[in-house]
Amino acid sequence: MTLAARFDGFADWCVGTSPLYERLARGVAGDAELLGLARVVPSDRSPPHVLLAAVHAELLRGVSHPLSTFYPSVADDPILVESENPFPSFRSFCLEHEERLHPILETRRTQTNAVRRCTALLPAFEFVSRLADREPLALIELGASAGLNLLFDRYDYEYNGDCVGNTDSPLCLSAAVRGDREPPIPNQFPRIDSRIGVDLNPLDVTDLDEARWLRALVWPEHTNRHRNLEQAISIAREDPPKLRRGDAVESFPDLLEKIPDSLPVCVFDTQLRYQLSDEQVEQLDESLTEAGKSRELYWLSGHRPAPECEHGIVLELGRVVDGNSVVEPIAAYNQHGAWIEWVGLTT
Template sequence: MQELDRLALTFHRFAELECPGMSSLYESLCHSLAEEQDLLALAANARSGQPAPNLFMAAVHWLLTKGAQHTVTEYYPDISPEMTTHGDPYPIFRSFCLEHGDEIVDLISTRLVQTNVVRRCAVLLPAFAVAMGRDAGQPLSLVEIGASAGLNLLWDRYSYTYSDAQRWGDPDHPVQLSSIIRGDLRPPLPDSIPKVVFRVGLDLSPVDISDPDAVDWLRALVWPERVDEAQMLEDALEMAKDDPPRLLAGDALELLPEVLESIPLDSTLCLYHSNTLN
């Protein structure tokens, strides 16, 4: 199988498996792009080891949010909230990509798919409740693997609402996480806000939230229809900027021994990773 054929299959699979219910725009665009040799040739420049569809779509999104003028913005609800455009967006999308091909190649060949989905904390919270229950009264030490910008290290500061009417945290907090519970079981929630005495995130390429360029790329990775997720990211970034979590760059297997040695002995270690919680 030729490289572009494999890449076409990657875009089709992305559209079929990841986009439904999340982004009808990306679902449509990726299916069409998979049949288009010119754009596949651009996408083939994606950084090795990175998911080409995510990178490509984020690169276009980045350029549009940076002010690139083109009618394709009419299909992006986060850029044109009152969009009235209907029909197939691909011809206009294709023209934009060909006009900005060099910029797209530069972005996808140098950037990473490095998201920070704050909503994952709603699934993490019950796990921390279990940890707190096992060592009642002990403070927590948090170590996150693949922390990105570290926003999920700050889970204890957010507000949570579950569909069974359970609430946790400050109801007036700007970061509000809501979740629908399916099935008969109910997640345990902490009885109180825990004392966290240690928190650090490990990542091969952590996102520095004091770097405007890095934050703008983080925003570009949020899919256009996910307006609520984009706002949640903004709220979490705003909250974190005055007291950002500590992040260490490097391989977790190499960093962990020294990190674990520095954790207070009278605390409960919570070592976690959230990438599978999409």
């Protein structure tokens, strides 16, 4: 696929959810100079995500430019793209700040940490906890970014108006529940013995630049997501999650080895696998299966698009039963956690 086609594809993806990014990505797709700038992004990353986030990061850092007036995350009274085309401003920003953008484009990755995905993870962890006879779980998150989803039990939740969770938390994550089946939403959080995340580039919420990159990855119009992220960052700063730098597939056996055999392990990944090669995914599945043959281990993975659901993802549960790996869908969720649908059993 050409680079222009990738920007066009990104613009299509933004329809209905980010009119600003739709216009900007469409503009870049037809602009040889900006495509040249986007070519700086290493080939294993998504140039549209990284270029748009790099510009957003600079605006969030306070760089003054007329472009900022189009960004709801920066301007108090943003100009609507329906009334003025933001692309000429975006273009002039990129060309004026090319030098400053280069190192960001060369080094940063798409690492959006969508904390609202915890609305799907909470019933999934509860389900796993029931399968594990309520023994405390050892959590391992693969592709954890800043690890905000490892801290799922520091948040409050609201499902179709019903509140559960940590009611003292300043962050309330809400989701609409779809479908006929009741998700196993617990009154009390499942018990967690230990938690650790691994990422190629773990983001440290206590570092101003890294926290800004997390913010920059959230699309400018998504004000609720910005608010959730802000709260989650401040919660995580009080006691940051334990994260390790490394390749998830390579590090997994070592992480597992450090967990006592007596503990049931729950490995999870959300929106990681699309960033892995087919070989890495295969290797990961093999490692999970092998590990599941010799100890109690469950794995949750959200990566497959849900059929006929716009921006929906299937959450699968894997485990080894009678020596064979069994992977089944248990839920579907909106990519950012705005709705969930339970499709698995409830016990």
